[in-house]
Amino acid sequence: MPVAYTIQPTFAIDDTSLLETDLTTCHLVVLVGKGTFSYAVYTAAMRKFLALKSYSFQPATGAVAELEMIEQVFDADKLLLTAFKEVLLAFDTADNTLVPEMFYGAQLKKDFLHVAHQEKMQEAVLTDTLPELGMVNVYATDKDILGFLRKEFSTDKVVHAHTALLKAYNQDPDIHSPDGTVFIEVQQQKFxxxxxxxxxxxxxxxxxxxxxxxxxxYAVNALRQLQLSEQDVRVKLGGALEEHSQVYQELYKFIPKLSWVQRPDGFSFLAKMQEVPSHHFHNLYALALCV
Incomplete structure (x- = not known):
């Protein structure tokens, strides 16, 4: 007997401009995480986001279940069948490691990854180059999910979610503070x-x-190991959080310089998007920096 999954859009924003736009001139950025599938429509010519939608899956048990749920998203959401100018796929997985570019060798990418993370069945090992940091991000994602999305979208453009975050954080002048700056991107049960x-x-x-x-x-322990003080460091939060959330309230007790991360610079957003707190969907908007 097949398992029935409940898939529901948890958030959606667009307006009439989406219907008035030739989507074949637009980019689609897609973010896939454990139990989540989100996307945004972005026009590079105007540097503007035109739509955003996010799905959550219940339950999410294993790669096969994840793939079945993503397939159902495609069945329900006809916008995904549009022939966009370009589609960028991003995967938010814990299996990634940053390697200094000067030490990196393509033939050793799996070795670099598996020093830090256990090898998994059906994994595809990929890399992103970050020349502005002199780093290579080596990461793994499920081979079947990757294959399905590449086929459906006819795209070979793939990045890791952390690569986009690093590009966004690199815009923030506070990273040059000698007292330290910490960015915390919070999601369900992980950050x-x-x-x-x-x-x-x-x-x-x-x-x-x-x-x-x-x-x-984890934040304070990392700071102290790196000989930085939680009293002096700036901490910037991203994710679907509010001031009354437990994560914010607990951090506020220990971190005096606590604030929200801002949307990436150089883009415009629909009025409805600007009504949403700037730290929400920061990891999705950051993908436009990889287009």
Whole structure:
């Protein structure tokens, strides 16, 4: 007996400009995470976002279930069948590692990855080059999900979600502070911690959490190991959070310089998007920096 999955759009924004635009001149950026599938329509000519939609899956158990749920999204959302000018796929997986470009060799990419992460069945190992940081992001994603999306969208453009975050964070002048700047991108039961000091990237890592205190522990522990003070560092939060959320409230007790991350620079947004707090969907908007 087949398993029935419940797929529901959790958030959607567009307006009449989407119907009035030739979508074959637009880009589609797609972000795939565990139990989530989000996308945004972006016009490079105007540097403007025209639409955004996010789905969540219940339940999400294994790659096969994830693929079946993504297939159902395609069945339900006809906009995904549009012949866009270009489609960028992004995967938010914990299996990634940053390697200094001077030490990287393509023939060793799996070795670099599997030093930090256990090899998995049906994995595809990919890389993104970040010349502005002198780094190569080596990451793995499910081979079947990758193959399905590449076929459906007829695209070979693929990046890791952390690559886009790094490009967005690189715009922030606060990364040059000698006291340190931390970006925390929070999602359901996981968050990505990225730490800079004096313009240098010191750490980027994804953690799982169950409570706001878990986020505090990982952040403060990372700072102290790198000889930075939680009293002086700037911490910028991204994700679907509010001030009354447990994560924000717990961080606020320990981090005096706590604020929200801002949307990437150089883009315009629909009025409805500007009504949503700037830190929401930051990781999705950041993908336009990889187009």
């Amino acid at each position: 990505t911690l990225t730490l800079y000091s004096s313009g240098n990237l010191l750490l980027q890592q994804q953690f799982t959490y169950k409570s706001g205190l878990d986020v505090v522990y």
